[in-house]
Amino acid sequence: MDTYETLIKTFEKYIVLTPEEKELVKKFFIIRTFNKKDFLVNEGELCEGTFYILKGCVHSFFKGKHLEKHTTHFAIEDWWITDMTSIIFQKLALTSIQALEPTTALFLSIKQSEKMFEAIPKMEKFFRILSQRNQASFQQRILHSLSMNATERYLNFREKYGFLESRVPQYMIASFLGITPEFLSIIRNKLSKQK
Amino acid sequence: MDTYETLIKTFEKYIVLTPEEKELVKKFFIIRTFNKKDFLVNEGELCEGTFYILKGCVHSFFKGKHLEKHTTHFAIEDWWITDMTSIIFQKLALTSIQALEPTTALFLSIKQSEKMFEAIPKMEKFFRILSQRNQASFQQRILHSLSMNATERYLNFREKYGFLESRVPQYMIASFLGITPEFLSIIRNKLSKQK
DNA sequence: CGCGGGTTTGATGATGCTCAAGCCCGGTGG
DNA sequence: CCACCGGGCTTGAGCATCATCAAACCCGCG
Numbered sequence: 001m002d003t004y005e006t007l008i009k010t011f012e013k014y015i016v017l018t019p020e021e022k023e024l025v026k027k028f029f030i031i032r033t034f035n036k037k038d039f040l041v042n043e044g045e046l047c048e049g050t051f052y053i054l055k056g057c058v059h060s061f062f063k064g065k066h067l068e069k070h071t072t073h074f075a076i077e078d079w080w081i082t083d084m085t086s087i088i089f090q091k092l093a094l095t096s097i098q099a100l101e102p103t104t105a106l107f108l109s110i111k112q113s114e115k116m117f118e119a120i121p122k123m124e125k126f127f128r129i130l131s132q133r134n135q136a137s138f139q140q141r142i143l144h145s146l147s148m149n150a151t152e153r154y155l156n157f158r159e160k161y162g163f164l165e166s167r168v169p170q171y172m173i174a175s176f177l178g179i180t181p182e183f184l185s186i187i188r189n190k191l192s193k194q195k
Numbered sequence: 196m197d198t199y200e201t202l203i204k205t206f207e208k209y210i211v212l213t214p215e216e217k218e219l220v221k222k223f224f225i226i227r228t229f230n231k232k233d234f235l236v237n238e239g240e241l242c243e244g245t246f247y248i249l250k251g252c253v254h255s256f257f258k259g260k261h262l263e264k265h266t267t268h269f270a271i272e273d274w275w276i277t278d279m280t281s282i283i284f285q286k287l288a289l290t291s292i293q294a295l296e297p298t299t300a301l302f303l304s305i306k307q308s309e310k311m312f313e314a315i316p317k318m319e320k321f322f323r324i325l326s327q328r329n330q331a332s333f334q335q336r337i338l339h340s341l342s343m344n345a346t347e348r349y350l351n352f353r354e355k356y357g358f359l360e361s362r363v364p365q366y367m368i369a370s371f372l373g374i375t376p377e378f379l380s381i382i383r384n385k386l387s388k389q390k
Numbered sequence: 391c392g393c394g395g396g397t398t399t400g401a402t403g404a405t406g407c408t409c410a411a412g413c414c415c416g417g418t419g420g
Numbered sequence: 421c422c423a424c425c426g427g428g429c430t431t432g433a434g435c436a437t438c439a440t441c442a443a444a445c446c447c448g449c450g
Contacts, residue, residue, distance in 0.1 A: 064342040072338060085331040088324075094338075121316050128323035129283075135326055136280040138333035143267060143289075145340045146373045147259040150406070169428065178341045183406055185430050345438070364396065378438055380398055 003031065006078055007052055007106055014129045015122050025123065028116040029106040034058075034099040040081075041097040047086035049109035053079050056103025057167050061175070062095040071175040074164055080130060100168055150179045151187050198226065201273055202247055202301055209324045210317050220318065223311040224301040229253075229294040235276075236292040242281035244304035248274050251298025252362050256370070257290040266370040269359055275325060295363055345374045346382050 004026045011017060017025065029052070034040060040058060041047050051058075053075050060081060061071045072095060075081035086093040087110060108116070116123050144153055154177055158165070165173065174184035199221045206212060212220065224247070229235060235253060236242050246253075248270050255276060256266045267290060270276035281288040282305060303311070311318050339348055349372055353360070360368065369379035 062338060062342075068342075070338070070341045072334070072341070084327055085334055088327050088331045117320070121319070124316070124319035124323050125312070128319050128326060131323060131326040131330055132279055132283050135329050135333060136283045138330060138337060139267070139280055141337055142333060142340070143257060143265070145337070146265045146267070146370075147257075147263075171428070175341075180407060181429070182408085182431085186406090189430080344436095366396070375439060376397070377399085377440085381438090384398080 003054065004029070004106070006054065010052075010078065011123075011126055015126050017120075017122070021120050021122070025116065025120055028112040028119075029108050032105055032107045034103045034105070036099055036102055038099045038103075039096055040099065040103075040105065041083055041086075041093055041095070043094060043096040044092055046090070047083040047093040049087075049107055049113065050080060050082040051075075051097070051105040051107055053077055053081065054104045054106060056099060056105070057101045057164075058097055058099050058103055058105075059168065059172060060095045060097040069175065071172045074161070074168060074172075074176070076164070076167070080134075084134075100172075145178065150177060150183060151191070153177050154184065154187055155191075198249065199224070199301070201249065205247075205273065206318075206321055210321050212315075212317070216315050216317070220311065220315055223307040223314075224303050227300050227302045229298045229300070231294055231297055233294045233298075234291055235294065235298075235300065236278055236281075236288055236290070238289060238291040239287055241285070242278040242288040244282075244302055244308065245275060245277040246270075246292070246300040246302055248272055248276065249299040249301060251294060251300070252296045252359075253292055253294050253298055253300075254363065254367060255290045255292040264370065266367045269356070269363060269367075269371070271359070271362070275329075279329075295367075340373065345372060345378060346386070348372050349379065349382055350386075 007029070008017070008022050008025075011025070031054075032040075032051075034056070040051055041060070043063065055077060057074065057076045058081060059071050059075075060073045060083065061069045063069055073081060081097060083093045083095045083097070085091065086095075113127075144156060148156065154173075157173065157177060170184060170188075171181035174181045177184065179187075202224070203212070203217050203220075206220070226249075227235075227246075229251070235246055236255070238258065250272060252269065252271045253276060254266050254270075255268045255278065256264045258264055268276060276292060278288045278290045278292070280286065280290075308322075339351060343351065349368075352368065352372060365379060365383075366376035369376040372379065374382075
């Protein structure tokens with residue numbers, strides 16, 4: 001069983017790789033493991049690259065002006081996560097990424113990614129598509145924040161990401177939805193009654 | 196004066212093109228002009244490609260479940276705009292894009308973009324970076340919607356996009372910020388008093 | 391001059407927050 | 421084995437933010 005199997009399969013959803021390229025591309029990624037509560041990316045430092053989660057669960061969050069933590073994303077097996085703002089604008093990360101479970105990830109540093117793009121230009125296509133898909137899903141999220149109330153957003157969350165409810169605490173889901181844990185509790189209470 | 200001048204300059208911020216490639220790449224774009232209120236993309240149809248605005252001003256919006264319109268983006272000279280969700284998932288567009296002024300744009304259809312990527316693979320890199328920058332700015336927007344109240348969001352908007360205030364009606368800015376026009380009016384009133 | 395789209399103002403009400411308290415439950419040390 | 425934590429979830433009272441609805445106003449334009 002190959003550690004890189006799911007990674008390669010993910011690539012092959014969008015581009016075609018020769019056997020040689022498959023071997024080569026692995027070399028740009030390194031395996032990194034984290035304990036629960038370890039940080040993959042730390043607020044205040046430069047975000048050095050992108051993570052592909054092999055096993056485990058992480059979340060990214062930032063601190064508001066009163067130091068409240070706001071969860072912005074979750075990621076589990078076969079998801080990609082990074083702080084794109086830090087990477088693109090070469091600024092210190094405002095967000096942290098932290099493991100919620102013991103986690104194994106493949107890490108692609110910015111430098112390695114540049115080498116990879118030179119060695120296998122096709123990979124540009126993959127990351128273009130990946131980024132466009134992210135753009136589309138962020139778009140959806142903005143759209144929902146403009147047009148839905150908290151209950152509707154929670155129902156939508158359960159529909160799409162319900163499988164996360166067993167792996168992350170509710171107060172993080174509340175934060176992700178842009179509400180307080182207390183209010184999410186009330187929403188859940190109402191929903192369970194009216195059914 | 197060349198219609199494509201600013202387009203090529205935009206490319207050259209991120210990639211290097213030979214003179215031949217500069218000539219070639221133009222061929223994949225077509226010029227399209229729109230009157231005020233014309234639709235660049237129409238809700239319910241497939242979004243056929245991406246627009247680069249040469250002159251004018253447009254906004255994209257979608258309709259909520261009570262048919263209220265929510266403005267999601269603005270675009271002016273040298274900005275790109277499309278419905279990425281429709282393109283990526285090949286679904287009918289849920290958003291419309293409409294001209295707020297007489298507008299001239301360069302249009303890159305999906306088919307032409309595929310041909311372009313074959314002819315000039317470097318363009319993959321440009322669109323990867325463009326999309327990553329969009330991803331970063333959408334990220335910022337989500338972050339703000341999680342951590343700022345309406346007044347703070349409006350102040351932030353003025354800081355970054357204040358130049359739009361003279362070109363788009365206030366009720367669209369309100370919609371973009373996720374509040375009602377009435378409430379934006381109150382915010383502006385308060386801000387003008389307390390200074 | 392009147393019309394109509396956009397903005398403002400005000401009263402009332404819903405949505406969601408804050409703060410404080412209590413509860414539930416798994417983990418830890420005596 | 422039990423007592424006691426402590427983190428997360430719940431409940432409730434009071435409050436801030438923002439929406440809704442209705443009316444008035446403003447002003448460019450036919």
